[in-house]
Amino acid sequence: MIEPGLYNYWIVVILMMAGFFIVMSHGNLVKKIVGLNIFQTSVFILYISFGKVSDATAPILDEAYTEYSNPLPHVLILTAIVVGVATSALGLALIVRIREAYGTVEEDEIIAQDPDS
Amino acid sequence: MRHHLVLRVVAKLLIPFILIFGLYVQFHGDYGPGGGFQAGVIFAAGFILYGLIFGLDKVQKVAPPAWIRVLVAAGVLLFAGVGVAGMLLGGNYLDYGVLRHDPVHGQHLGILLIEFGVGTTVAAVMITIFYNFAGRGREDR
Amino acid sequence: MIAEHLPALQVVIPLLAAPVCVLLRRPGPAWALATAASWAAFGVAVLLLIAVLEQGVLSYHLGGWEPPWGIEYRVDLANAFVLLIVAAISAVVLPFARRSVAAEIPEEKAYLFYSMYLLCLTGLLGIAATVSSLSSYVLISLGKDRRALTAAFQYLIMGTIGATFYLLGIGLLYAMTGTLNMADLAQRLPAVSDTRTVHAAFAFLVIGIGVKAAVFPLHLWLPNAYCYAPSVVTAFLAATATKVSIYVVLRIVFTIFGPAYSFEVIEADLVMIPLALAAMLLASTTAIFQNNVKRLLAYSSVAQIGYMVLGISLGSVTGVTAGIVHLFNHAMIKGGLFLALGCVFVTLGSVQLRDMAGLGRRMPWTMAAFVIGGLSLIGVPATTGFISKWVLVQATLERGQWFFAVLILASSLLALVYVWRVVEAAYFRPAPEGAAEVSEAPLAMLIPTWLLILANVYFGVDTSLTLGVARRGAETLLGGAA
Numbered sequence: 001m002i003e004p005g006l007y008n009y010w011i012v013v014i015l016m017m018a019g020f021f022i023v024m025s026h027g028n029l030v031k032k033i034v035g036l037n038i039f040q041t042s043v044f045i046l047y048i049s050f051g052k053v054s055d056a057t058a059p060i061l062d063e064a065y066t067e068y069s070n071p072l073p074h075v076l077i078l079t080a081i082v083v084g085v086a087t088s089a090l091g092l093a094l095i096v097r098i099r100e101a102y103g104t105v106e107e108d109e110i111i112a113q114d115p116d117s
Numbered sequence: 118m119r120h121h122l123v124l125r126v127v128a129k130l131l132i133p134f135i136l137i138f139g140l141y142v143q144f145h146g147d148y149g150p151g152g153g154f155q156a157g158v159i160f161a162a163g164f165i166l167y168g169l170i171f172g173l174d175k176v177q178k179v180a181p182p183a184w185i186r187v188l189v190a191a192g193v194l195l196f197a198g199v200g201v202a203g204m205l206l207g208g209n210y211l212d213y214g215v216l217r218h219d220p221v222h223g224q225h226l227g228i229l230l231i232e233f234g235v236g237t238t239v240a241a242v243m244i245t246i247f248y249n250f251a252g253r254g255r256e257d258r
Numbered sequence: 259m260i261a262e263h264l265p266a267l268q269v270v271i272p273l274l275a276a277p278v279c280v281l282l283r284r285p286g287p288a289w290a291l292a293t294a295a296s297w298a299a300f301g302v303a304v305l306l307l308i309a310v311l312e313q314g315v316l317s318y319h320l321g322g323w324e325p326p327w328g329i330e331y332r333v334d335l336a337n338a339f340v341l342l343i344v345a346a347i348s349a350v351v352l353p354f355a356r357r358s359v360a361a362e363i364p365e366e367k368a369y370l371f372y373s374m375y376l377l378c379l380t381g382l383l384g385i386a387a388t389v390s391s392l393s394s395y396v397l398i399s400l401g402k403d404r405r406a407l408t409a410a411f412q413y414l415i416m417g418t419i420g421a422t423f424y425l426l427g428i429g430l431l432y433a434m435t436g437t438l439n440m441a442d443l444a445q446r447l448p449a450v451s452d453t454r455t456v457h458a459a460f461a462f463l464v465i466g467i468g469v470k471a472a473v474f475p476l477h478l479w480l481p482n483a484y485c486y487a488p489s490v491v492t493a494f495l496a497a498t499a500t501k502v503s504i505y506v507v508l509r510i511v512f513t514i515f516g517p518a519y520s521f522e523v524i525e526a527d528l529v530m531i532p533l534a535l536a537a538m539l540l541a542s543t544t545a546i547f548q549n550n551v552k553r554l555l556a557y558s559s560v561a562q563i564g565y566m567v568l569g570i571s572l573g574s575v576t577g578v579t580a581g582i583v584h585l586f587n588h589a590m591i592k593g594g595l596f597l598a599l600g601c602v603f604v605t606l607g608s609v610q611l612r613d614m615a616g617l618g619r620r621m622p623w624t625m626a627a628f629v630i631g632g633l634s635l636i637g638v639p640a641t642t643g644f645i646s647k648w649v650l651v652q653a654t655l656e657r658g659q660w661f662f663a664v665l666i667l668a669s670s671l672l673a674l675v676y677v678w679r680v681v682e683a684a685y686f687r688p689a690p691e692g693a694a695e696v697s698e699a700p701l702a703m704l705i706p707t708w709l710l711i712l713a714n715v716y717f718g719v720d721t722s723l724t725l726g727v728a729r730r731g732a733e734t735l736l737g738g739a740a
Binding site for chain 3: 186187189190191192193194197198200201204
Binding site: 020 | 432
């Protein structure tokens with residue numbers, strides 16, 4: 001069997017930092033949501049990559065198989081993905097309303113319109 | 118979208134299969150990969166595609182927003198209700214084993230109902246999100 | 259038969275009521291149902307606390323599956339106490355909500371508001387952080403001011419980053435131990451605790467949940483969110499949401515990692531104590547310079563969270579007792595104060611300090627409630643605020659850290675200053691020229707406000723319930739992990 005190495009962790013770290021950087025550095029609210037999505041996705045990949053057990057089957061109890069992967073991380077991530085979708089939808093809905101109220105989706109322009117906040 | 122003949126024909130061909138596939142993922146979920154979340158999204162995708170190609174008014178005639186909103190609530194109620202039913206029949210919350218005399222049958226019935234509740238809610242929520250985003254700009258214009 | 263299902267009922271009642279609210283579609287019935295559900299949840303919480311006091315830890319297996327395969331829902335003393343706080347605040351706030359929501363939220367959206375509120379309650383009671391935070395973003399964005407939208411967005415970004423960090427921390431722990439069950443984690447962690455992965459997991463977990471708990475300096479979302487949210491939401495979230503997060507911090511530090519690991523190996527207290535002290539002093543100082551009273555109280559919340567974190571990070575039984583008891587007391591104080599402000603907002607339409615000038619004569623009952631709540635916030639004897647500070651000072655002296663005790667007193671003096679600013683405006687300044695004629699807030703809003711304020715006085719005198727439960731809770735937390 002081939003040792004897969006640790007490249008999955010590198011992917012996770014790179015994606016995570018990229019997403020985090022986008023959230024922090026971009027003033028455009030839509031881009032912030034995009035960055036947030038990338039950030040979340042990196043954690044999903046982390047879970048899925050170590051949720052796989054080499055040479056193991058699906059978690060179906062049977063006499064013939066003794067080694068099987070734990071379904072819990074997958075369930076957790078399925079839930080997290082759904083929550084991520086809900087968060088994005090909510091964030092975009094907020095952006096639509098912010099745009100209606102301020103006429104812009106750029107953070108600095110919004111702050112300029114509400115100096116005391 | 119009046120002139121996009123190809124799109125309209127392809128969509129008309131595809132939508133029934135999308136809906137059927139959604140139902141397959143829904144009801145095959147206890148034997149193979151699938152389940153309420155995925156099925157709900159696939160099912161909603163059929164409606165959203167219809168809305169994209171033929172316009173918001175048409176799809177809202179098929180699935181009125183008020184009904185969809187009722188479905189959102191009904192799905193959650195079904196989910197929670199099955200749990201309570203398990204409790205009333207003497208098991209723990211979400212214990213499907215007691216729904217029927219045979220625990221294995223009970224598990225089948227329980228997971229089907231639960232996933233159906235999840236699927237209904239997810240599909241209805243997805244369609245509602247689409248309606249709200251698609252309908253938003255129209256009031257201004 | 260009902261008794262054994264209490265842990266599930268706690269969550270199921272509001273969960274069932276939420277979709278029914280959507281079906282009702284009218285604000286009146288939706289409000290009635292939400293109130294009924296919330297009172298029922300409060301009843302369940304009381305029964306749960308009694309059951310836990312009598313029998314010890316309750317354990318409930320969702321779906322009848324035994325752990326470690328199934329999901330186990332454990333209720334111990336600390337847990338039941340937090341549930342009681344959340345349910346009690348919600349039961350008091352909802353009767354208040356009727357008039358306040360009618361004034362601040364469009365009527366056609368009111369039923370959705372109640373549905374969201376119930377979902378938020380469900381999330382807080384079930385310790386399902388994602389449900390409660392998603393619904394609280396929505397609740398905050400319903401505020402009248404357009405800045406509520408940006409505040410909610412900011413909260414959404416920070417909250418999601420926090421939640422993702424938390425998830426990452428759990429993932430790293432899972433990678434090392436292969437389990438997600440809290441009790442199993444605590445058992446298997448010592449074997450691998452010296453690895454860098456576990457150190458990183460600890461950091462991710464504490465920082466992730468620290469964002470939600472608004473632990474200084476991760477509190478930046480809080481002032482705006484509290485300031486522009488509808489009054490009811492502010493009162494409810496200020497009294498409960500951060501408390502639940504603090505409870506999760508307790509769980510992480512004591513149950514999962516254990517005090518020995520958290521404070522001796524990682525030495526988390528070296529970071530947490532200075533931050534807590536900074537929160538107490540800096541946030542209180544910032545509060546003094548605020549002109550919006552809601553924002554003033556929001557900064558004061560950050561300072562109060564500093565007290566809780568200080569108590570927790572002292573790591574002794576007395577310290578943790580102080581932290582837990584302050585959870586309860588602060589919920590009472592801030593709930594009462596924000597409800598009083600809600601009364602002001604409904605009648606006056608503003609909570610700016612200059613608009614509140616001379617209010618003491620025009621709304622005597624509301625402002626009297628505010629003054630008593632303010633006294634409790636400062637920590638005057640015979641109020642709850644005094645009790646928690648007293649225990650906290652004891653805990654610091656136990657450790658021989660008289661310097662911390664001095665800082666606690668200094669922070670209380672700062673609290674005196676910002677409360678005094680409101681009192682001075684309300685009682686010693688004449689009403690501005692051309693001010694709208696306002697009279698007392700409606701009775702339906704005054705009664706819940708006074709209920710919380712009187713609870714402040716009551717639990718400030720009779721401490722057997724709060725202190726006793728908190729001490730036993732602290733002993734379970736510290737003893738269970740040792």
